[in-house]
Amino acid sequence: MKRSRILPILAGATAGTLLFAGCAAGAGDGDGASADSLTVWVMGDSSAHFDELVAPFAEDSGITVKTVAIPWDAIDQKFTTAVASGEGPDIIQIGVSKLRTFADSGALLTLDDSTLKGYENLASDKFIDGIGGDATAVGGNVVSVPWVSDTRVLYYRTDILAEQGITEAPKTWDDLRADAKTLAARGDGQYGYYIPQWDSSLPVIMTWDQGGDIVGADGDIDFDTPEFRDAVDLYTGLYADGSVPTNADFDQTQGFTSGTTPLLLSGPYLANAIKDAAPELDGKWAVAPVPAAKDNTSLLAGSNLGVWGSTKNEEGALKLLDYLSDPATQLEWYKLDSQLPTVKAALADGALVDDPLASVYAEQLLNAKLLPLVPNWDGDTGKALLDALNSIVLTGANTDDAIDGLISATSGTSTK
16 A cells, blocks of 8 residues: 655655644744633635634633635645744644545644543534544544535526527436537537536545446555546546536636626635625526435535644634534524535524525535545645546546556555
8 A cells, every 4th residue: 555645735844844843832922812712724715704703702702813815725834834933823724635634634623522522512413414533523533513514516507508599407417518519509608517627536436326436345545447447538528518608716606696607616615705796696597416426426525623632722613513513503604605504503594494595405405525635635646646647638638647647646645
């Protein structure tokens, strides 16, 4: 078996150094963290909304909450620096695909039953099925709690599809490919579907839907399967049909709202972007479950929250996690930022059940899977997957050669 690869975020320091550093200097050093304050790293551009969300907690508890927004593309370097110096936040948002990376650093507090005792909202049975277990732990060691869930659904422009005689969302991938080809025939610069060249989850979703997986029985990554080849044929076929834009900087929100790409898979966060960018489209778009082949499994994604192992305010951090897992708080976050809850009671609330978008998200969550928890999915296995596929569709590389290279590059990569 291939040695587990040390992640790019760990470059420049030995694993032993990092494990030591993660337990050394106090969390939040340099950020003013103390027993009456908390520093929270949130990903993306949601810091203003997060400040609004935690304001009642800060007022009630007397704990000052400092929110630091970290761009998604900067988190690896930021985390590396924090682990090496020991100067991390008190609480950190963790994308599920990065959980193995963060857990392997040794910098996070273990959130076992004794640690979480007395924090009612953090009990594992409060969260929806599939969100716990592998989505919060590595090697059976729980180092995070669920925060927001995410899954991919099909967004479609009902008005544009109707103009082309398409009366419903495509139910199968064959239907989607046919509809996308019809939509692309509207004229120059028009397409049917959008494939993000940076999204490694899409070809995995397509593989699941063909009835396969990219993890073998031995727990190693395995792209050498008929189902993956079927997924590659679907993925590359959409490009071959002329149904997909090829420019890397294509903007999915603008493409959808302009009608250039009336079909795409994305997460719940896109809904707010559409509403903000084009409120005049209200009633002219909708969402549906992922199309099916043998199945219609989608991605189970989202983010967790972890506590820095050397935080100076462990009690306050756990209190904040408990507050953020309260059903009312989870519903407020969905309202503020379109981030889907992970708590059963929140998902069952009438505010979401009666929401036509949220009801589709919740339905799809019942048939969704995690990306394999390998070291550094984004920078290693997922990157190799995208490099192979993009070489085929963008530069004309031979399909067999590209897939053979992918298989060779990822052989022996273990999920264990």
